[in-house]
Amino acid sequence: MEEIKKIRTACRSCHGGCGVIAHIKDGKVIKVEGDPDSPISHGTLCSKGLAITQLAYHPDRVLYPMKRAGARGEGKWQRITWDEALNTIVEKFKKVISEYGPESIVVGQGTGRDYESHLYRFANLLGTPNVLTAGHMCYVSRVGSTLITCGTLPIADYEGGPKCIVVWACNPQWTNPDEYKGENFWRAYQKGAKLICIDPRRGFIANKADLWLQIRPGTDAALSLGFHHVIIEEELYDKEFVDNYINGWDAFRERVMKDYPLEKVEEITWVDKDLIRKAARMYATTKPACIHWGVPTEQTNNCVNYTRATTGLMAVTGNLDAPGGNALFVNPPTRTVAEFSRHRDLPPEQQKKRLGGDQFKLGARVAMINPKKAWDAIVTGQPYPLKAGILCGSNPVVTRANAKEAYEALRKIEFLAVIDFFMTPTAELADIFLPSGTWLEQNHVADNWKRHGYVLARQKCVEIGECWQDHKIFLELGKRMGQEWPNTVEEALDYLLEPSGLTWEQFKEKGYLRGEMVYYKYKQRGFSTPTKKVELYSTILEKWGYDPLPKYVEVPESPVSTPHLLKDYPYILNAGLRTPTFFHSANRQIPSLREIRPDPIVEIHPETAKRHNIKDGQWAYITSPRGRIKQRVKLNDNIDPRVVVGEHGWWYPEQKDPSHGWNISNINILTDNAYETLDPAMGSTNLRVCLCSIAPCEDR
Numbered sequence: 282m283e284e285i286k287k288i289r290t291a292c293r294s295c296h297g298g299c300g301v302i303a304h305i306k307d308g309k310v311i312k313v314e315g316d317p318d319s320p321i322s323h324g325t326l327c328s329k330g331l332a333i334t335q336l337a338y339h340p341d342r343v344l345y346p347m348k349r350a351g352a353r354g355e356g357k358w359q360r361i362t363w364d365e366a367l368n369t370i371v372e373k374f375k376k377v378i379s380e381y382g383p384e385s386i387v388v389g390q391g392t393g394r395d396y397e398s399h400l401y402r403f404a405n406l407l408g409t410p411n412v413l414t415a416g417h418m419c420y421v422s423r424v425g426s427t428l429i430t431c432g433t434l435p436i437a438d439y440e441g442g443p444k445c446i447v448v449w450a451c452n453p454q455w456t457n458p459d460e461y462k463g464e465n466f467w468r469a470y471q472k473g474a475k476l477i478c479i480d481p482r483r484g485f486i487a488n489k490a491d492l493w494l495q496i497r498p499g500t501d502a503a504l505s506l507g508f509h510h511v512i513i514e515e516e517l518y519d520k521e522f523v524d525n526y527i528n529g530w531d532a533f534r535e536r537v538m539k540d541y542p543l544e545k546v547e548e549i550t551w552v553d554k555d556l557i558r559k560a561a562r563m564y565a566t567t568k569p570a571c572i573h574w575g576v577p578t579e580q581t582n583n584c585v586n587y588t589r590a591t592t593g594l595m596a597v598t599g600n601l602d603a604p605g606g607n608a609l610f611v612n613p614p615t616r617t618v619a620e621f622s623r624h625r626d627l628p629p630e631q632q633k634k635r636l637g638g639d640q641f642k643l644g645a646r647v648a649m650i651n652p653k654k655a656w657d658a659i660v661t662g663q664p665y666p667l668k669a670g671i672l673c674g675s676n677p678v679v680t681r682a683n684a685k686e687a688y689e690a691l692r693k694i695e696f697l698a699v700i701d702f703f704m705t706p707t708a709e710l711a712d713i714f715l716p717s718g719t720w721l722e723q724n725h726v727a728d729n730w731k732r733h734g735y736v737l738a739r740q741k742c743v744e745i746g747e748c749w750q751d752h753k754i755f756l757e758l759g760k761r762m763g764q765e766w767p768n769t770v771e772e773a774l775d776y777l778l779e780p781s782g783l784t785w786e787q788f789k790e791k792g793y794l795r796g797e798m799v800y801y802k803y804k805q806r807g808f809s810t811p812t813k814k815v816e817l818y819s820t821i822l823e824k825w826g827y828d829p830l831p832k833y834v835e836v837p838e839s840p841v842s843t844p845h846l847l848k849d850y851p852y853i854l855n856a857g858l859r860t861p862t863f864f865h866s867a868n869r870q871i872p873s874l875r876e877i878r879p880d881p882i883v884e885i886h887p888e889t890a891k892r893h894n895i896k897d898g899q900w901a902y903i904t905s906p907r908g909r910i911k912q913r914v915k916l917n918d919n920i921d922p923r924v925v926v927g928e929h930g931w932w933y934p935e936q937k938d939p940s941h942g943w944n945i946s947n948i949n950i951l952t953d954n955a956y957e958t959l960d961p962a963m964g965s966t967n968l969r970v971c972l973c974s975i976a977p978c979e980d981r
Contacts, residue, residue, distance in 0.1 A: 395728070655690070
């Protein structure tokens, strides 16, 4: 018997980065535990990370390349070799390029498994501008909005000792998103920081908060501007910073004071004006203070407005790039994702063909397309047809708005390859399935796309079946397409690490790199914007023809904008409730996690339940103008009676038919993706807020 070997690596069961020690015996990972020496997770590990062995060795995991052996969606598959799988994709892609041009191929990703640099390199060298990601409404939309406002993404500096923390539309204890770990937030809170929670639902964070602002879903931009009103009116802003480092202060102040008095903000947001004033004062006068924002603020038509206004809060209070505020962290000495991705190699004439690029100019600037643009191009052939695609770690049938439209489009595309662990509802529509390796099965410079100042060594622990890590898939596929790639994954990592002077083998031993942090960098060189200032008046948006100042635009489907719908759909649906077990549409086949959350939950207020004769634990129909689903009811008197809170990402892997129940409890059957509902600059989908009704139904 082989002795137990321990390998230090980095998790990627959610957005990742937590340090892990993997225990390997007889070529198999038998246990994982948190690494106490991790500089960002300090030995903590969540339920998703701890369940990785159940995922990696799950009996339903697909371990070999497969090709469709029947009609699309029938669920008939045949095992093939990697050579046949890759050559089939290459043959189809070359045919599409010769007949229609590379723009007729769509390359797509989900939340990513740190392969973004490789996926984009493949797309750019292929010549297609059409990369379909979740970024238009998640994270990259935040990055794009802050790039044009202050030059990079501000991150809450928990290590810097904040005295006040604003947790805005997120639950760091459960989701550990992007740069953040819930453990770091908790450390700062336990040192005595004041806590402000902004959330429609009273949960763990709200219960701990000094102030809880129970906001109407989707109105975050209005509340941010309400904070500005108080700060301006009471002269709580940092006058030196405003005088020297804000572009457009006078115009911004005029809009805020004229258009966002607290009485109006209270009416929009449902938050009492005195509570808004109290919270704004606490944030502006307790130094240093940081804002930790969540993805719901991006999944509305006010994505850019909210992000820019809230970046403005950090700036005008003197908390931007300040210790304990929202820091602009310095990247470690590695090649950037953009550099590896060869973005500059995508010809300008191809960039101009990006679907929706002339409409969503900020989205185009960060090299992505809105999903509806892809679905329309597949179905209608306009402005040109999408004929083929490859999706990596993406399940748009479950995770994109207007799921029925996504399903129909992917069912009609001429050729589709999918890279994943399992046969998801999306994978069942593919022609070729490529089996991906989990984070236990890859070597990578992890977190190299984040802006927290770290990169981490994710070391390969095992090989399972014939699964390949995503990086290798794109590398080998690219070489077969005649693209310029390193010979191996490890050579690519050497290239990524070259500025540090380390090879991959040396970096593995070191474990991580951190950029050398310097605060208040703007005092020496200004901000990375056209004016070298924080642009509350955006010269870039103005040049593109958008409103250069932040504002609030009413949610497209709400009691205010569509009152005629209230008779049939009297409630606001707040979609996307997070759990500590699932990562979007992933993990529902993992026994320990599914045991914790066996059914999709919809939370309603007891008054709402009484009105419709719905009992706690009963299944209920949720209906919007676009469809109907069902979820199990949980009564919660910590939400507004006018709001219904539903979980997203639900399908049923245990249903062995090819649909896997994607249309039973999928919240995105209810959400909308019509162009008039999207953020006009980014193309962000208004994924979180629509109107709905609720009614009792029989058990599922």
